[in-house]
Amino acid sequence: xxxxxxxxxxxxxGIGYAIRTQSHMRVHMIAAAAVCxxxxxxxxxxxxxxxxxxxxxxxxxxEMMNTAVEQAVDLASPGIHPxxxxxxxxxxxxxxxxxxxxxxxxLLIIGPxxxxxxxx
Ligand SMILES: Nc1ncnc2c1ncn2[C@@H]1O[C@H](COP(=O)(O)OP(=O)(O)OP(=O)(O)O)[C@@H](O)[C@H]1O
Numbered sequence: 001x002x003x004x005x006x007x008x009x010x011x012x013x014g015i016g017y018a019i020r021t022q023s024h025m026r027v028h029m030i031a032a033a034a035v036c037x038x039x040x041x042x043x044x045x046x047x048x049x050x051x052x053x054x055x056x057x058x059x060x061x062x063e064m065m066n067t068a069v070e071q072a073v074d075l076a077s078p079g080i081h082p083x084x085x086x087x088x089x090x091x092x093x094x095x096x097x098x099x100x101x102x103x104x105x106x107l108l109i110i111g112p113x114x115x116x117x118x119x120x
Contacts, residue, residue, distance in 0.1 A: 018064045024095070025063050032056045035106050042113035052109060055102045062098040066091040 018025045039052055069091035077084040 014064065014068075018067050022063060022067050025060070025067070028056075028059050028063055028099070031102075032059075035110065038110050038114060042110060042117055044109065044113075048109050051105060055105045059095070059098045059102050062095045066095045 019029070035052060035056070039049060044052065069087055073084045073087050
């Protein structure tokens, strides 16, 4: 049990580090809060909330994995190296893919009811 609590502690510490140091992480959090607010406004169904929350989790996780890759690469290769560049660029690409898909999912799920609420 103590080991589990310790693992939770280090995981929360990792989340805190990402929020404190990564401006993109804070942008994702603001976007997630805005999406949740809009979801509440249009009264999403439980399954729609599930998809939105899963999407938010994927984006947050991708950003945190990107941060982990950046730190590991800086530790392993403090100098400029083409392989270090590839590792960081691919990790950043993963965040971009997740963020683009998240925007598409948000538009598909929240777009139609929001449109009706505003213009119908
Ligand atoms: N050691 C390196 N060798 C070669 N290129 C690097 C190296 N470190 C960073 N780069 C290049 O600079 C880019 C930015 O790297 P950096 O570590 O500054 O990330 P960042 O801008 O802090 O990313 P984020 O904004 O997500 O935190 C990388 O995607 C890569 O193209």
